[in-house]
Amino acid sequence: MLTVLALAFIILSFFDSSRIVKASPGPGISVTIEDIDPIAALHLSDNEASYIVKIESITTEFEDANLVVSGDASLSFSWTLQEFSIAPGEIKEFPLTITVASGTPPGDYPFTAVGNAWLPFLPEFPETSSYTSHVNVPAPSPPPVGGVEIPWPVNGDNSLATWISLALTAIALMAVLVNIQKIEK
Numbered sequence: 088m089l090t091v092l093a094l095a096f097i098i099l100s101f102f103d104s105s106r107i108v109k110a111s112p113g114p115g116i117s118v119t120i121e122d123i124d125p126i127a128a129l130h131l132s133d134n135e136a137s138y139i140v141k142i143e144s145i146t147t148e149f150e151d152a153n154l155v156v157s158g159d160a161s162l163s164f165s166w167t168l169q170e171f172s173i174a175p176g177e178i179k180e181f182p183l184t185i186t187v188a189s190g191t192p193p194g195d196y197p198f199t200a201v202g203n204a205w206l207p208f209l210p211e212f213p214e215t216s217s218y219t220s221h222v223n224v225p226a227p228s229p230p231p232v233g234g235v236e237i238p239w240p241v242n243g244d245n246s247l248a249t250w251i252s253l254a255l256t257a258i259a260l261m262a263v264l265v266n267i268q269k270i271e272k
Contacts, residue, residue, distance in 0.1 A: 115146035116173075118154070118202040120220040123182075134187045136222050140200045143178045150204040154181060158198025161191040162222060173204065185222055195221040 123137040144150055154169040165184040173179055185198065197219055205213040 115144065115214050116150070116152060116202050116204040116216045117143045117145055118200050118216040118218045119143075120183075120200055120218050122220070134189065134191075136185045136187070138183045138185065138220065140181045140183050140218075141178055142173065142181075142202045142204075142216075144173045144175055144204070146204075147175045148206055149174055151207050151210070152202060152204040155201045155203075156183060156198060157201075158185075158222075159196040161188045162186070162196055162198055163188070164198075187222060187224055191224050193224050193226040195223050197221050 119141045121139040121141065123139055140154060140156065142152060142154060144152075150173050152171055152173050156164050156167050158164070163186045166181070169181050171179060183200075187196070198221070199217055199219045201215060201217040203213045203215050205211075
């Protein structure tokens with residue numbers, strides 16, 4: 088055993104490491120999608136969700152790159168193509184707003200960001216990375232009881248003006264009900 092180790096040491100000591108041909112680094116990227124403001128029941132009035140699409144260079148060379156976003160036909164995107172250069176180790180972020188078409192049934196709707204990167208002197212050998220996320224379209228809120236919508240404070244709005252508005256709405260509702268009863272008699 089000791090003889091084998093000694094022989095290996097002797098062989099390695101004669102080996103000229105300067106003659107090793109090192110491969111140049113190739114393109115490399117990583118794509119991710121981060122939820123910023125996914126659609127929730129309270130945001131259905133605008134039918135929008137916000138995301139950040141990130142692309143990270145995971146190589147030691149400057150790269151040319153692009154991002155392409157696509158998804159379900161009921162989704163429209165604030166952009167579908169971004170083209171740029173990216174430095175080694177750099178992370179670029181692109182805000183993305185997705186609008187869901189009116190009347191879209193509740194459910195998860197997938198969308199994908201695909202990033203392509205290539206070395207400027209080797210565009211025929213791109214590296215690709217993709218990430219798929221979902222827009223969740225919630226079921227609509229049930230209709231208000233009795234068909235009358237009462238403007239409850241939303242989003243933590245507990246201001247005095249809101250509560251006065253609620254009190255005046257309640258008084259007006261009672262006055263309407265009293266008048267209806269008087270007309271029926």
